[in-house]
Amino acid sequence: MLTKLMNQVKGRIGSxxxxxxLDKNEFIPGEKVTGSFVIKGGLFEQKLSRLECDLLxxxxxxxxxxxIMIFMSEHIPPNASKCIPFSFQLPEQLSESRYYFQxxxxxxxxxxxxxxxPIRVVQPSFS
Structure with a gap:
């Protein structure tokens, strides 16, 4: 019974x-978005398999x-942090609107x- 309880905690709270x-949150179409993914370990060691990121x-x-899809086969120790650089080229044809990375x-x-x-895409201003 204790094992079952520990597995439930490990799967939820300890994840x-x-x-x-992101380095900033406002961009123009075609601009390069930069930043980093920060993975923070939970209460228990976990095996990571992949990281996916979509612009929606x-x-x-x-x-x-x-x-963006990054395949990984590694363990993250409890309470550890890992930083992975991020860059994404925005499509040129984006309209002015709000988007978000999932x-x-x-x-x-x-x-x-x-x-x-969330990010905001604005049209370039011409002076």
Whole structure:
């Protein structure tokens, strides 16, 4: 019974967390977005399998660009942090609107941790 309880805690409360830290949040179409993924370990060691990141439109969650997928086969110790550089070239044809990056950290037994980070795309101003 104790083992079952520990597995439930390990799968929920003790899970790793993903955060996408961007250098800025406002861009023009075609601009390069930079920052880093920060993975924070949970209460227990977890095996990470992949990291996915999609640029989605704010209105209907439709993909607005190519996805980023990083495959990894490593363990993250309890309470440890890992930083992975991030760069993404925005498509030239984006309209002025709000978009967001949806990041998924996939680990043990198909479990996922999902984060969302909004950005704003504006048209360039000509002086």
């Amino acid at each position: 790793p967390h993903i955060d996408l830290l 439109t704010g209105s209907d969650e439709a993909p607005a660009g190519d996805a 990041t998924k950290l996939c680990f043990g037994e198909g479990k996922k941790c999902i984060g969302q980070d």
